Amino acid sequence: MGIQRLLIANRGEIAVRIVRAAKDLGITTIQAYSEADEDMLAVRLADEAVCVGPASAKDSYLNINNVVGAAIEKSADAVHPGYGFLAESSDFARAIADAGMKFIGPTADTIERMGDKVAARQAAEAAGVPVVPGSKGRIDSVEEAVSIASKVGYPVMIKAAAGGGGKGIRIAQNEEDVRKMAPQAQAEAAAAFGDGGLYLERAVQSPRHIEVQIVGDGTDAVHFFERECSLQRRRQKVWEEAGADCLDEGTRKHLCDTAVSLAKAVNYCGAGTLEYLYDDASKEFYFIEMNTRIQVEHPVTEMLTGFDLVQEMIKVCGGASLSVKQDQIKRSGHAIEVRLNAEDPLMQFMPFPGKVTSLKIPEGAGIRFDHFMYEGYQIPPFYDSLIGKLIVHGTDRSDAIRKLSAALDDLEIGGLKTTVPLHKALANDPTVKSGDFHTQWLEPWLEAGNLTAPRETGGNL
Amino acid sequence: MAQIFSPLPGTFYTKPSPEALPYKNSGDPVVVGDIVGLIEVMKTFIEIKSEVPGTFSGYVAADGSPVTAGQVLAELAA
Numbered sequence: 001m002g003i004q005r006l007l008i009a010n011r012g013e014i015a016v017r018i019v020r021a022a023k024d025l026g027i028t029t030i031q032a033y034s035e036a037d038e039d040m041l042a043v044r045l046a047d048e049a050v051c052v053g054p055a056s057a058k059d060s061y062l063n064i065n066n067v068v069g070a071a072i073e074k075s076a077d078a079v080h081p082g083y084g085f086l087a088e089s090s091d092f093a094r095a096i097a098d099a100g101m102k103f104i105g106p107t108a109d110t111i112e113r114m115g116d117k118v119a120a121r122q123a124a125e126a127a128g129v130p131v132v133p134g135s136k137g138r139i140d141s142v143e144e145a146v147s148i149a150s151k152v153g154y155p156v157m158i159k160a161a162a163g164g165g166g167k168g169i170r171i172a173q174n175e176e177d178v179r180k181m182a183p184q185a186q187a188e189a190a191a192a193f194g195d196g197g198l199y200l201e202r203a204v205q206s207p208r209h210i211e212v213q214i215v216g217d218g219t220d221a222v223h224f225f226e227r228e229c230s231l232q233r234r235r236q237k238v239w240e241e242a243g244a245d246c247l248d249e250g251t252r253k254h255l256c257d258t259a260v261s262l263a264k265a266v267n268y269c270g271a272g273t274l275e276y277l278y279d280d281a282s283k284e285f286y287f288i289e290m291n292t293r294i295q296v297e298h299p300v301t302e303m304l305t306g307f308d309l310v311q312e313m314i315k316v317c318g319g320a321s322l323s324v325k326q327d328q329i330k331r332s333g334h335a336i337e338v339r340l341n342a343e344d345p346l347m348q349f350m351p352f353p354g355k356v357t358s359l360k361i362p363e364g365a366g367i368r369f370d371h372f373m374y375e376g377y378q379i380p381p382f383y384d385s386l387i388g389k390l391i392v393h394g395t396d397r398s399d400a401i402r403k404l405s406a407a408l409d410d411l412e413i414g415g416l417k418t419t420v421p422l423h424k425a426l427a428n429d430p431t432v433k434s435g436d437f438h439t440q441w442l443e444p445w446l447e448a449g450n451l452t453a454p455r456e457t458g459g460n461l
Numbered sequence: 462m463a464q465i466f467s468p469l470p471g472t473f474y475t476k477p478s479p480e481a482l483p484y485k486n487s488g489d490p491v492v493v494g495d496i497v498g499l500i501e502v503m504k505t506f507i508e509i510k511s512e513v514p515g516t517f518s519g520y521v522a523a524d525g526s527p528v529t530a531g532q533v534l535a536e537l538a539a
């Protein structure tokens with residue numbers, strides 16, 4: 001039996017997106033909200049609403065007991081977690097299932113498995129998805145390091161097997177470097193962790209970030225092609241595209257087909273994304289992780305392919321088979337999304353939780369604006385700063401950038417500082433226009449002062 | 462009596478981390494620039510520094526409580 005009553009356990013723009021998608025499917029929507037979110041747009045749009053706790057996310061949107069309790073109280077038969085908060089909590093998915101409701105996402109076991117980096121890497125390798133080449137286990141001698149390095153290919157990263165994070169990582173360009181660095185790394189690892197064991201993997205320098213959208217119904221799975229999200233600041237995506245123009249057809253096909261193999265191998269149900277590092281020079285891609293949820297940037301894929309991914313995930317997690325076959329999914333043109341945050345990009349991206357005094361939204365063919373604002377809305381300071389996403393679709397990448405520039409000029413959000421000036425500058429930047437960038441490009445560009453206050457054009461000097 | 466105000470809306474913390482001790486206790490000396498608390502706004506932490514010297518009287522806003530811009534966070538005796 002299909003879903004009748006869906007609780008949306010999230011807030012902001014994604015809650016609005018889910019409420020609208022579910023209503024279009026004829027489902028009764030129940031919006032969860034914290035005490036600070038009583039006025040949010042999703043509460044106004046949903047059929048019903050239920051408070052899940054105080055402003056602080058840990059006491060409301062992140063409190064499993066409160067959210068599950070609210071779903072039971074409202075007789076929901078399914079829960080959509082959105083992204084962030086509890087979206088990738090296996091405990092939450094299990095609690096929902098144990099209470100006899102459907103979780104709009106994969107099973108708790110799949111979330112656990114794909115959330116564990118080592119298990120995910122093993123599942124990926126088994127399904128034929130390329131992973132960063134590296135040593136199978138710990139390395140205890142310099143000779144072993146030299147031998148493995150020559151197999152995985154230079155440059156290589158030398159890390160402590162016992163360590164975590166980026167501490168003590170060395171990059172060796174050749175055998176001579178390995179002979180010099182491995183003993184240093186061993187001594188340092190022994191001192192820091194009481195274990196001199198090393199781990200070695202290929203260093204992918206200045207990679208691009210490519211990801212593949214998949215949807216599975218527990219048996220079958222399909223892909224909706226790839227996205228490129230290389231423009232990042234502090235590891236947060238800023239600007240996303242579909243497709244990735246840097247890929248040739250053969251590479252794209254291999255990337256997307258192996259992603260489907262992995263999704264099928266784990267009997268994936270729901271929407272998911274496989275994230276990869278892509279090395280432009282060698283045209284090689286390496287799996288890094290899988291996100292077991294709908295992602296912020298899913299609209300670019302929807303614009304590229306014409307499918308509604310949120311509806312599709314609700315349907316398959318309600319028990320339906322995939323509504324589409326792989327050969328029915330075509331890509332057309334090019335789509336770009338920019339994230340609008342309530343931050344001042346000219347003041348070190350200082351958060352700006354103000355009140356929306358006016359709102360003028362760009363309209364037209366190929367323009368979409370996903371957001372949760374209305375005139376008079378006070379953006380609460382308790383959650384992240386994403387206030388909306390402007391998405392454009394053009395005949396090709398340069399057409400999409402032109403459309404984006406025009407749409408940004410037409411967008412007016414009064415009362416707030418936003419990242420609109422950043423996106424206007426990016427859309428006009430020759431490097432962005434050429435597409436020749438990678439994940440380490442945006443931060444140095446900002447540090448070099450490429451983003452400055454627009455000059456006053458009052459008088460001629 | 463001098464007051465320290467919140468420059469932004471957000472969540473106020475009297476301690477650098479949940480396990481740590483409060484930045485200031487009643488009777489502590491305060492010099493200009495001393496950190497007296499943190500405001501978490503949209504997942505960013507902003508240090509609240511005293512703009513006046515004095516002796517710390519106490520926190521007015523509780524640790525972990527939501528605050529508005531302009532709200533009194535703490536008081537100092539001159």
